[in-house]
Every structure is written in C-alpha cells, then in structure tokens.
Amino acid sequence: MSDDLNQNPEQIARDKIDEMLRQADWIVQSKSTIDLSAGKGVALRETNTVSGSADYMLFVDRKPVGVIEAKKEEEGHRLLMVEEQSVRYSKEPIKIGAFTLDNEKPFVYESTGTVTRFTDYRDPKPRGRTVFSFHKPETIADWLKKGKSLRERLLSIPPLDETGLRPAQIVAINNLETSFKNNRPKALIQMATGAGKTFTAATFIYRLLKHADAKRVLFLVDTKNLGEQAEQEFMTFQPTDDNRKFTELYNVQRLSSSYIASDSQVCISTIQRLYAILKGEELDESAELDNPNESSWMQKRMKTNTPVPVEYTEKVPIEQFDFIVIDEAHRSIYNLWKQVLDYFDAFLIGLTATPDKRTFGFFNENVVSQYTYEESVTDGVNVPYDVYTIETEISQNGETVKAGWFVDRRDKLTRKKRWQQEDEDTAYKRNDLDKKVVNPSQIRNIIKEYKKALRTTIYPNRLDENGDYEVPKTLVFAKTDSHADDIIKIIREEFNEGNDFCKKVTYKIDEDPKSVLNRFRNSYYPRIAVTVDMIATGTDVKPLEVLLFMRDVKSINYFEQMKGRGTRTINSDSLQLVSKTAKTKTHFVIVDAVGATKSKKTDSRPLERKPSIPMKDLLGAVTMGIADEDLFLSLANRLIRLEKQITEKEKDKLLEFSGGKNLKQITKELITAFDQDAIDEKAQQEIDKIPKVDRTPALEQEAKQKAQEALILEAGKTFTGELNEYLDNVRKQHEQIIDSINLDTVTKSEWETTTVDKAQQIVTDFSDYLKANKDEIKALSIFYNHPYNRRDITFKMIKEVMEKLRLEKPLLAPDYVWDAYVTLSLSKGKMAPKQPKDELTALVSLIRRVCGIDSELKAFDKTIDENFKNWMFKQNAGQHNRFTPEQVAWLRMIKDHVVSSYHIELDDLDYTPFDAKGGKGKMYQLFGDEMDNLINELNEVLAA
Structure with a gap:
C-alpha cells in the first residue's frame, strides 16, 4: 500500500495493466528489451x-494486432472519450526511425487497470464493450485465423428451418438471432413453463455452433437437477x-469438477460450480442441490470478513465462452453470483417463464420473445387448470388451546415431544398453523375431504378394472419439512396405503431424492409426493x-413457478403407463386448502436468502463483521418473524442487550445497509460538503462506498455475544404446540366460481364453434341440417371434425369439453355423465348434445348399446327368437363395429373381425337377401 502512495496514478494503472497482461499470457516488454519472438x-x-x-502495442506471432490506451483509475469515466485516440493508433503505421510498419491492428483496448473496454474493429459496426481483463494471444491468433469476427459471422446465419418448431419457438429464435446481429450483448426469452425453453435453446445453440462457428457455449443453471x-x-x-443427435455432432460436457475440456463445445454448469472454479475453490456437491439463494455456504464465509471477489x-x-445461456434467469444472477456473468466476454441469453423487474433490468429490457402461459394454453402447448377449494373452520379462523389442558409440545427440529399442562390460554390464527401450533385434525380433515372430492367431483371417472379408485398423481406443497412429515403420515392413514403410496421429496430425506423423484415421474408409485421447495420450480413431472x-x-x-409443475402436456400412452385409468391430460387441478390462489401476491424479491442456515450462525456472522447482502437480508427476515412471535415481556428484556433498540429498529438497519436509496442519500450529505468544482465521479463513488460502510457498521455493531445468545434462546422457547383437542370441520369443498364460469364458457365456445362450421x-352439416342421414356418418368424417378442432381450437378438445359438462352437472347436484372410452366417441356424444339430438350428455357408445337392445327386443316381440345364436353373434359384431367406426359398409365385412368368421360370404349364408336391409337398418337405428 505504501508503494502505491509513492507512485503517480498513471504508474499505478500501468502496473495493474502489466499484471493483467501477464495473467493473460502476454509478455510485457519495453523498447530496450524488445524480443518479439519471446x-x-x-x-x-x-x-x-x-x-x-501508443501506451501498449500488442503483437501476436511477431505481427502487430492491437493497441492498449492506458489511463489513470480516476479517469475510468473518460474511457469512452479516448476511443478516438486509441483507434487512430490502431490504424496508423508503427514508426521505427525513418521506417514505418503499416499493418491494421483491429483489437483495441482502453484500460485503467480497474476498468477495461474492448473494441474489435473487424465487426460490421464496431462497438466497444467492458471486459473483465485482456484476451489471450492464442485467442487473438484464432480470431485472425477465422478471418471474420464472430459478430460478422452472425450476420450470415441462414434463415431458420421451422420444421418441428412451435410458433413461439420460431419467434424466439428469429428475434434472438436478430438481437445477435444487432450486437445486443444481453437478451431475454420469456417463455411459459412447459413451452420448450430448453429445446429452443438447443436449437439456437446448434445454429450458433454450425453457422456462426461459435467456439463454446455455456448453459448455466442453478441446481444440479436442472x-x-x-x-x-x-x-x-x-x-x-x-x-x-446433437451429442454425436458436438461435445457436451456437464461440469462435475473444475476441469473444462478443451474440445467441449457446450458446457453445462451450475453457477455455484463456476463461481468456485473462478475462486480456485473446491465445491461441495451439496451446494448444487438448491439454487444459490438457498445454498448453505455460510461456514466458509465465516472465515472471512467479506466475500472475496x-x-x-x-x-x-x-x-x-462466446455465449452464455442462463436457465431460470429470474433466480440466481444477482449480488454475489453476478460476478460470474460479468467475468466472461460473452453474449448473455436469459431463459425464464417468470421474469421480474430485476430480470428485465439485468437484460437491458431486451426481451426478444414473450410467450405467456395463457398464450401457451390457447395454442395447446400447455394444459389449463381448474381450482377446487377446501376450507375448514380452523384453517380459516384458528382456535384456542385452553389453560389447564394437557398437550404435547414438540421441538420443531428434533421432533422430540414433552407433555405439559398449559398455564394460560394460547390463541392461534390461521398463519400460526404448522408453525406455532400443529392441529392434526386440521390436516386430517383437508386430506379426508381431498380423498372424497377426488372420487366424487375432481376426477370421478378413475375406477380400475377391479372397481378400485386410482388416485391421480398429486404433488402437495408443505410449509416446512416438519409439516411435510405430518401430512405424509396422515395421507397414508386416510388413504389406507403403505409407505410407497406417498413419499417426501426434499433434500433432507434419507432416500436419494433424485431416485424418489424419478419414480414419481415414471412409475406407478408413489401416487402422492409431498415437497417443500425441491419440486417447486424447474422440475418436470409431466403426469402430474x-x-x-x-x-x-x-x-x-x-407461485407461477409452482403452478408450472402441473402445466406440462403428456401423450396419452405415456400418461397411462403411470396412471392406467387416465385417458388424456386435458387440464390439471389446483386444490387450494390455504387460499393460495386468492392471497395477495407481490413481485418483490424475498428477504430470506439462507433458509437452511441456523439463526445462530447468521447472528455470529454479522457479529464477526461479515458484510454480505444475502446475510443481512436473511437475518432481517428471521428477526421480522421473531418480532411477531415473542411476548411484550420478552421484547422489554431484549432492549437491555441491544442498547435500547427494538427488533423493528434493528431490522430496519440491516435492510438499510444494502438499500441503494439510503446509501445514496447518506453519501449525498457528504458530497454536498465538497465544492462543486472539486467533485469528480471517483470522489462520489468513494463517498457512496464510505456511506455504505458506515451503514453496515451501524447495523452490525448492535450484535454482541449477549444479544445473540438472548435472541437464540428466546427463539428456541417457541416450540410447536400439538393441539389434538380442538377438532376441525370442513366448511367448504367445491369448485371455485371461476371454474364453474369457465366450464360454462367452454361449453358455449364449443357450441358456437360447431354452429360456425x-x-x-360434412359431418356437422348432417347432424345439424340432415339428422335423418346420421346413418351415413363415417369414421373418416368424425376424424375430419377432430383434426380441424385440434388445429383451430386445441382448448376445445373433446375430453376437456366433456370435463366442463361434468363440472356443470356436479355444480347443479346432478350425476356426472360417464365418459366414453375414446375421444372420437366423446366428440360424437358432444355433437349430439349440442345439436339437440340428446337432451342430456351421454356417451354415444352407451347410446348404441341401448339402441341395439331396443331393436333386438322389437325383433323378438313379434316372433320368439327371430335370430339364431350364430346370427345374434354376427349382429353383435356389427353393433361393436358401429361403436368404434360409427357406420358399417358391406365391404367392411371383408376385414377384421368379420373376415375371421367367414366375411361377406358367411353373412349372406346366414341372412340371405336380408343382409343389405339389415346393414342399412342397423346403421339407421344404432345412430338414432
């Protein structure tokens, strides 16, 4: 430090630049020691x-290739102003006495040793950009060998082959490539969960590697699972x-160590691992399980006063990397982790379904594609959802544990119970449930009602061949790990099932969570999974x-991310591999037992960044002087919660240890220490004391730094060993009361009004569509205009209606419209119509209902069965047993054919199943000249 004080600012900057160059494998020389072959x-x-x-002239393989213009640190804000000077040096010949060496030098830097800008003047429209350091000589040699710069190569990417791509994916890729061609350094793709973000990314990455000759692309995630x-x-x-396949054409490496293969063209890494690589640290694999906002790195940070940049x-x-694709870009690219992205000289592409204001800001508001969940549902890319509400008395209003009652008290972490008699009343509200108080009856009543609603209302048609009900794949979101345990125990009891039926999927389970998740996704069991956060975002479970x-x-x-777990489409065959009684996934159902769909939502970021770290460690870290935004905000969040829990007597006691500050004041100081507005305001007070002529950006920046340091110091000095011990102990006293005495009752169990309204709208839309077409x-024309010709409607005609419907109105899929009719029937207290065996039969049934042929919705295959029975009864009324048993068997085969094909032609008798019984000839042998009339009559009667 003392050496710096004795040097002038220019020399300090040169020394820093020299070191940066050496780190990037440049040999720094002066004229007296010049050796271009070194x-x-x-x-x-x-x-x-x-x-x-020129302050520095860069030579690669003895040829001049670029220049560096050096400026002192306080002139960092002027680097843009010296671009003209540096580009002039890059274009001018080098002067060696009476000789000149004329050579274009396209790679131009301006640097203070702290801030460095770079321009590649081979680019179509050269534009400077800030870089972390200098590029290596080998890289520049490679760039020169390729001839055209990356940004020029991007201009020649050919038009996109749209085969196999959805419209939203086409828009995203085309707009992204336009953004690249315009040299926009950051771009954001907002695409609904389930709409194929990763497939979109694989498509444009393939194009970048093949057509723009990109060297390497990084696919950045924030969990190992992703x-x-x-x-x-x-x-x-x-x-x-x-x-x-992609991996046969290009090498894809998922980083599991610090080694990045030189021949890998796509690297997949967590941001945690890349941060550790840049820090030269080994990464504990557990740090990749949660996204960085939840990973526990506090123990390492305890050893240092500030996170090392x-x-x-x-x-x-x-x-x-030439390009970095950031998956789930709304989550983990800020604060500490932003350094990873700032380090690389690369285009940044964000992928997210749910961006917030910070995300838009980070990507310079360059949103190249916005494809919302609503749009994806309209396009049939995702499935819509309905909301079913379950409310109980205690869920809504809470209860009171009375003085004198003997109750269990349970430690939240160890689950150890102790039995005690309460000496005072303890009232608890809905927000206290499963935190301050656990009421098993409240959980049990919700689960019992869910079980009942499944069978009667939510998915009533799910009986297997044995008459047993098959529970659809269900994901339960619990509040805490402890809450999840309580839910699982009660689910197994109420559904009368074993351990395999319901499993916990969190990172804290003894089983491998990945294995449990794979079974939930691909196997019959478990039918129900309970999670806290692990499957809340970024995890595919299509059969849900x-x-x-x-x-x-x-x-x-x-909340949107959590809802996204259910939106995924899945083909019928794959669905039936894990849910045998399910026909198609037309929608999913949110069962709201806590008012989650109605509660007020905010787009502000959560304060809690370290949920897995004990409060004792957070307190100790602040006391030891660690100044980290995540740490301060997490501790503030814990203290906010604690302030609502402790008694007035405990609050008064706390003032003795905190120098008279209450928890609200302490919390405010923690948050203010990283509040940019507060920092700026405090800094401005100091800046105002400086004469205007003496104010420089460097001085203003220094004032802001000092202001924040003062705010951090003010917030941190409150925490002492005595205060920490008191806060930790007063927190521990708040065990959970197990209220097994107050029994709960269900007060509401029904579809949300909006769901019933939506069902009515679907029925109306379907009716309107049929009328409009x-x-x-042809089939619709017959149903509407010539109902007496229904006997002529063929399988092909119905297929035509289905294909047109799928293409133009995917939301009006027959199974989904049928479910809407079921919802309306149940809302009116009527029996739900039983669904046909396939979608085409359902479509015929729906058309008959809309056209008025049937007054109530009923399965067309059942209609055919009834019509056949009535016809047979009439045939036998005039003469006993008009048909022989063999003739009856043939007539039943014809009826079964009409059930699946809606119509029978004489030529159909030459195909399965008739051919195996003798075909057309056999039928003529059995019925003689009656054969043609019987076929025409059955076509007419069965379709009536």
Whole structure:
C-alpha cells in the first residue's frame, strides 16, 4: 500500500495493466528489451505511431494486432472519450526511425487497470464493450485465423428451418438471432413453463455452433437437477438438417469438477460450480442441490470478513465462452453470483417463464420473445387448470388451546415431544398453523375431504378394472419439512396405503431424492409426493394432474413457478403407463386448502436468502463483521418473524442487550445497509460538503462506498455475544404446540366460481364453434341440417371434425369439453355423465348434445348399446327368437363395429373381425337377401 502512495496514478494503472497482461499470457516488454519472438504474444510499451505513442502495442506471432490506451483509475469515466485516440493508433503505421510498419491492428483496448473496454474493429459496426481483463494471444491468433469476427459471422446465419418448431419457438429464435446481429450483448426469452425453453435453446445453440462457428457455449443453471435435465435434452435433440443427435455432432460436457475440456463445445454448469472454479475453490456437491439463494455456504464465509471477489483465472480466460445461456434467469444472477456473468466476454441469453423487474433490468429490457402461459394454453402447448377449494373452520379462523389442558409440545427440529399442562390460554390464527401450533385434525380433515372430492367431483371417472379408485398423481406443497412429515403420515392413514403410496421429496430425506423423484415421474408409485421447495420450480413431472396447496405463497413469481409443475402436456400412452385409468391430460387441478390462489401476491424479491442456515450462525456472522447482502437480508427476515412471535415481556428484556433498540429498529438497519436509496442519500450529505468544482465521479463513488460502510457498521455493531445468545434462546422457547383437542370441520369443498364460469364458457365456445362450421364440415352439416342421414356418418368424417378442432381450437378438445359438462352437472347436484372410452366417441356424444339430438350428455357408445337392445327386443316381440345364436353373434359384431367406426359398409365385412368368421360370404349364408336391409337398418337405428 505504501508503494502505491509513492507512485503517480498513471504508474499505478500501468502496473495493474502489466499484471493483467501477464495473467493473460502476454509478455510485457519495453523498447530496450524488445524480443518479439519471446512468446506467442508480446505487449510492447510506448510504441510510436505516425501521430503519437501508443501506451501498449500488442503483437501476436511477431505481427502487430492491437493497441492498449492506458489511463489513470480516476479517469475510468473518460474511457469512452479516448476511443478516438486509441483507434487512430490502431490504424496508423508503427514508426521505427525513418521506417514505418503499416499493418491494421483491429483489437483495441482502453484500460485503467480497474476498468477495461474492448473494441474489435473487424465487426460490421464496431462497438466497444467492458471486459473483465485482456484476451489471450492464442485467442487473438484464432480470431485472425477465422478471418471474420464472430459478430460478422452472425450476420450470415441462414434463415431458420421451422420444421418441428412451435410458433413461439420460431419467434424466439428469429428475434434472438436478430438481437445477435444487432450486437445486443444481453437478451431475454420469456417463455411459459412447459413451452420448450430448453429445446429452443438447443436449437439456437446448434445454429450458433454450425453457422456462426461459435467456439463454446455455456448453459448455466442453478441446481444440479436442472443441469441433468439440460444434458438429457441435448442428448435427445436431433437437428432437422442432420440425422445425427446433437451429442454425436458436438461435445457436451456437464461440469462435475473444475476441469473444462478443451474440445467441449457446450458446457453445462451450475453457477455455484463456476463461481468456485473462478475462486480456485473446491465445491461441495451439496451446494448444487438448491439454487444459490438457498445454498448453505455460510461456514466458509465465516472465515472471512467479506466475500472475496472473483479474480482472473488463467485456466478459464474471459473468452472461454462466446455465449452464455442462463436457465431460470429470474433466480440466481444477482449480488454475489453476478460476478460470474460479468467475468466472461460473452453474449448473455436469459431463459425464464417468470421474469421480474430485476430480470428485465439485468437484460437491458431486451426481451426478444414473450410467450405467456395463457398464450401457451390457447395454442395447446400447455394444459389449463381448474381450482377446487377446501376450507375448514380452523384453517380459516384458528382456535384456542385452553389453560389447564394437557398437550404435547414438540421441538420443531428434533421432533422430540414433552407433555405439559398449559398455564394460560394460547390463541392461534390461521398463519400460526404448522408453525406455532400443529392441529392434526386440521390436516386430517383437508386430506379426508381431498380423498372424497377426488372420487366424487375432481376426477370421478378413475375406477380400475377391479372397481378400485386410482388416485391421480398429486404433488402437495408443505410449509416446512416438519409439516411435510405430518401430512405424509396422515395421507397414508386416510388413504389406507403403505409407505410407497406417498413419499417426501426434499433434500433432507434419507432416500436419494433424485431416485424418489424419478419414480414419481415414471412409475406407478408413489401416487402422492409431498415437497417443500425441491419440486417447486424447474422440475418436470409431466403426469402430474393435481397440485394440493397446503402452504401459501406471497411471491407471484414463485407461485407461477409452482403452478408450472402441473402445466406440462403428456401423450396419452405415456400418461397411462403411470396412471392406467387416465385417458388424456386435458387440464390439471389446483386444490387450494390455504387460499393460495386468492392471497395477495407481490413481485418483490424475498428477504430470506439462507433458509437452511441456523439463526445462530447468521447472528455470529454479522457479529464477526461479515458484510454480505444475502446475510443481512436473511437475518432481517428471521428477526421480522421473531418480532411477531415473542411476548411484550420478552421484547422489554431484549432492549437491555441491544442498547435500547427494538427488533423493528434493528431490522430496519440491516435492510438499510444494502438499500441503494439510503446509501445514496447518506453519501449525498457528504458530497454536498465538497465544492462543486472539486467533485469528480471517483470522489462520489468513494463517498457512496464510505456511506455504505458506515451503514453496515451501524447495523452490525448492535450484535454482541449477549444479544445473540438472548435472541437464540428466546427463539428456541417457541416450540410447536400439538393441539389434538380442538377438532376441525370442513366448511367448504367445491369448485371455485371461476371454474364453474369457465366450464360454462367452454361449453358455449364449443357450441358456437360447431354452429360456425356446420356448413363447412360434412359431418356437422348432417347432424345439424340432415339428422335423418346420421346413418351415413363415417369414421373418416368424425376424424375430419377432430383434426380441424385440434388445429383451430386445441382448448376445445373433446375430453376437456366433456370435463366442463361434468363440472356443470356436479355444480347443479346432478350425476356426472360417464365418459366414453375414446375421444372420437366423446366428440360424437358432444355433437349430439349440442345439436339437440340428446337432451342430456351421454356417451354415444352407451347410446348404441341401448339402441341395439331396443331393436333386438322389437325383433323378438313379434316372433320368439327371430335370430339364431350364430346370427345374434354376427349382429353383435356389427353393433361393436358401429361403436368404434360409427357406420358399417358391406365391404367392411371383408376385414377384421368379420373376415375371421367367414366375411361377406358367411353373412349372406346366414341372412340371405336380408343382409343389405339389415346393414342399412342397423346403421339407421344404432345412430338414432
């Protein structure tokens, strides 16, 4: 530090630049020691050009390739102003006495040693950008070898082959590539969960590698689980212009250590691992299980006063990646983790379903594609949802544990119970449930009602061949790990099932959570999974049909992510592999047992960043002087919650240890320490004391830094060993009371009004669509205009209606419209119509209902069965047993054919199943000249 004080600012900047160059493998030389053969890259100080002296001239393989213009640190704000000077040096010949060396030098830097800007003047419209450090000589040699710059190569990407892509994916890729061509450094793709974000990414990454000759692309995630999913996507991706898989064409490496293979063209990594690589640290794999906002790295941070910033890493230069794709970009790209993205000289592409204001800001508001959940549902990409509400008396109004009652008290973490007699009344509200008080009856009543509603209302048609009800795949969101345990125990009891039926899927279970999740996704058991956060976001479980909310969520982004678990489409065959009685996934159901769909939501970020770290550790870290935003906000969040829990007597006692500050004041100081407005306001007070002529950006920045340090100090000095011990102890006293005495009752169990309204709208829309197309589609024309010709409607005609419906109105799929009729019937207290065996039969049934042929919705296959029975009865009325048993068997085969094909022709008798019984000839042998009349009569009678 003392050496710096004795040097002038220019020399300090030069020393820093020298060190940066050496780290990037440049050999720094002066004129007196010049040896351009000393290495691949040489940075020569004070090199003369025709009009002046360049601070550094860069040589690669003995040829001049670029210049660096150095400025002192306090002139960082002026780097843009010296671009003209540095580009002049880059274009002018080098002057060596009476000789000149004329060579274009396109790679131009301006640097203070702290801030560095770079321009590649080979670009179509050269535009400077801030870089973390200098590029390596090997990189520049490679760039020159390729001839055109990356940004120029991007201009020649050919038009997109749209085969196999959804419209939203086409828009996203085309707009993103336009953004690249316009040299926009950041771009955000907002695409609804389930709409194929990763497939979209694989498509444009393939195009960047093939058509723009990108060197390497990083696919950045924030959990190991997401990384594994992305790897699977690349392994299965096959481009339309090649019959090989992506991984046969390009090397894809999912980082599991600090080693990045030199021949890998796509790297998949968690942001935690990349941060550790840049820090030169080993990463504990557990840090990749949760996204960084939840990972527990506090123990390491306890050893240092401040998180150490990222520094240049020779093994991973700034140009390691040309493009970085950030999955779930709304989550973990801020604060500490932002350094990882700032380090690399790369285009940044964000993928998210739920961006917030910060996300838009980070990506410079360059949203290249916005594809909402509502749009995805309209397009048939995702399925819609209905809301079913369950309310209980205690869920809504709470209860009171009375003085004198003997109750269990349970430690939240150890689950250890102790029995005691209460010496005072304890009233608890709905928000206290499963935190301050656990009421098993409240959980039990919700689960019992859910079981009942499944069978009667939510998915009534799910009986297997044995008459047993098959529970649809259900995901339950619990408040805490302890709450999840209580729910699982009661689910197993109420459904009378074993351990395999309902499982917990969190990172704290003894079983491998990944294995349990895979079974939930791909196997019959478990039918129900209970989670806290692990499956809340970014995890695919396509067969999911019910989300049961037993915890409220205040963050709108988090809630949308949680809802996204149910939106995924799945083909019928795959669905039936895990849910045998399910026909198609037309929608999913949110069962709201806590008012999650109605509670007020906010798009503000949650304060809690370290939920897995004990409060004792948070208190100790602040006391030891660790100044970290996540730490301060997490502790503030814990203290906010504690302030609502402790008694007035405990609050008074706390003042003795805190220097007279109450918890609200302490909390405010913690939040203010990282509140930019508060920092600016405090800094401005100091800046105002400085004469205007003396104010510089460097001084203003220094004032802001000092202001924040003062706010951090003020917030941190409150915490002492005595206060910490008191806060930790007073928190521990709040065990959970197990209220097994107050019994709960269900007060509401029904579809939300909006769901009934939506069902009515679907029925109306379907009816309107049929009417609008009744003259265009032959089958509809017959139903509406010539109902006496229904006997002529063929399988092909019905298929035509179905295909047109799927193409134009995917939301009016027959199964979904049928479910809407079921919802309306149940809302009126009527029996739910039993669904036909397939969608085409359901479609015929629906058309008959809309056209007025049937007064109530009923399955057309059942109608045919009834019509056949009535016809047979009439045939036998005049003469006993008109048909022989063999003839009856043939007539039943005809009836079964009409059930599946809606019509029978004489030529159909030559095909299955008639051909095996003798075909057309056999029928003529049995019925003689009556054969033609019987077929015509059955076509007419059965379709009546």
